[in-house]
Amino acid sequence: MQWPGHKLALGLFAAILLAAGLAMGATMLAGRASDDEAGTLLAVFPPSTRPNSVFGKIILAGGKPIRPTWVNGTWVVHGDEPGFAGRLKAQGAIGAYRNSPVLPQLAGCFAYVDAKTIEMFAIRP
C-alpha cells in the first residue's frame, strides 16, 4: 500500500490556510462598514502610510483619531457625521470596518487564548 508523504502534508496545510483565508475574507466583508456609516470605526490605511499622514487624513475626513493599533496604518477612529466611512475611503483608506478579526493568538493543550492577552492586542473599535 502506498502511503502519502511530504507532498500531501504541504498540500493539506496550504489548502487549510487557503480555506481559512477565504472564510476570514468573507466574514470581514460582512463586517465592512457602508459608506454612509458613522460612529466608532476601524480605519485601515495602506501599511506604508506614515502615522502623521494617517492622523491628518482622519481629521480631513471629519473624524477624531482615538488610538493606533499594533497593525501599521490601522486606527480606531470616531466620526459623528453620516458618511464618515465614505470620507475615510476618499482620503485613501483601504476600508472602514465595524470590527476586525485580525488578532494573533496562541493556545496550547491546556491554555486558551487568554482574556488579558486579547484585551492587550485587541484592535476592536
Add this chain to the structure above:
Amino acid sequence: MSTHAQQQPSLAAFNPTAVIVCGCLIALIAFGVRSTMGLFNAPITEANGWGRETFGLAMALQNLIWGAAQPFAGAFADKFGTYRVIIAGAAIYAAGTALMVTADTGALMYLAGGLLMGLGIAMTSFSIIMAAFGRLVPPERRSWAFGIATAASSMGQFVFAPLGQAFISSFGWQTALYLLAGSILFMWLLVLPLRAAKGGVARDETELDMSIAEALSRAIRHPSFVLLTLGFFVCGFQVAFITVHFPPLLIEQGIAPQLAAWSIAIVGIFNVVGSYTSGIIGAKYSRRWSLTLLYLTRSVVMTAFFVLPITPLSVVVFSAAMGLLWLSTVPLTMGLVTVICGTRYMAMLYGIVFFSHQVGSFLGVWLGGRLYDQYGTYDVVWWLGVALGLFAAIMHWPIKEARAASFSVPEPAKA
C-alpha cells in the same frame, strides 16, 4: 493469553490519503474550536452579568475533565473503535458548544462549557486520532503520521482563533458558537475513512494479548512508562505558562505591544513546522534522545532569553525557537508509548501520559500567577521552568526505547 498474527487492514478497507487527510482535519477542528473559547469570555460574561469567575471556572472544569476523561475515551476507542468514539464525541462536543448560547446560569455553563465540552474534546482530540493512525499506518510511517496529526492540531489553534474572532465580529457571539458547533459536526463525515481503525487492527506478532486492566497495570509498573509520564508533566507546565504569561511579561519588559503580539504568531507558525519535523525525526532517530535533547534545548533557550538583554531580536529568536519546540514533544512521546506498550491500548495509555501533561499545565498557569503576585516578578517561575526542563531531560535519559517485556510475547511462544 493468546498471540496475534499481524493483521494489516486490506487495501480495500481504506484509502491511506483519505485516512491521513480526514484524521488531520478532525484533529484540527477538535483543537481549533476549543482554543477559541477565551474569545467568548467577555461577551458571555457581559450578556449574563457574571463576574469573570463563572466562565473561568467552566473552562478550568473543561480542561480538568478533558485530562481525566482522556484515558477513558482512549480505552473506549481501543475497545470499540475510533469511529464510534468520534461520532459520539462530536455530538457531545457540538451540544456543549451550542448549549453555551442558552446557558444563563453558572450551573448550566459548567454543564455545557465544562462537562460536555471537556468530554467531547477528550473523545475527538489528537490523542484518539494518533491512536487510529498508529493502528492503520505501518510502523515505518507511524512517526510521520503522528507528526502530521500534531501539526494539524497546531494549525487548528492558529486558524480557528482569528476565524472565531471573525465570526464574533461579523455575526455576534451566539451565531459564532452555533457556527463552531456546526463545524464540529463536520467530523461525522470526516470520520468515515477511519472506520477501519478498530482495536488491534495493525497489531504486530510480538504484541501480547491482554485486557485493558492488565495493560494499565503493566504500564504503570514499567519504569520507562513512568519516566515518560513524569517528563510529559514538564511539557504541560512550560507551554501553558508561556502561553498565558509570556505576553504580559514582554509588555512589562518594555517590549512594544505590536512585537509582543507578533511573537505569539511566530510561536504559532513555528509550532506547525516543529510538530511536523519532530515526526520525521522520530522516524529516523532515537525518540528518547530526541526528547532528552528537546527538553534540554528548551531550558537553554529559556535561560539565554532571560540572561541576555531582552530586545526585539531576542524576542523574535526566542519565539521561533520555542515554537519549534512547542508541541514537537507530542509525536515523540506518542511514539515511545507505542514502542514500549504496543498499539493495542495506545489511546488509553497515551491518555494516562497526557493527564500528567494537563496537571503540569494547570500548575504552569496557576503558579505563574501565584508566584508573580507573591514576588512581583516572573523570575522565580521562569527559573522553575528552566529547572523542570532539566528534570525532564534527566527523566527521558534512562527510558528504554524497546517493547517492554511485559507487553511482548515470550520468546518460546513466538517460535
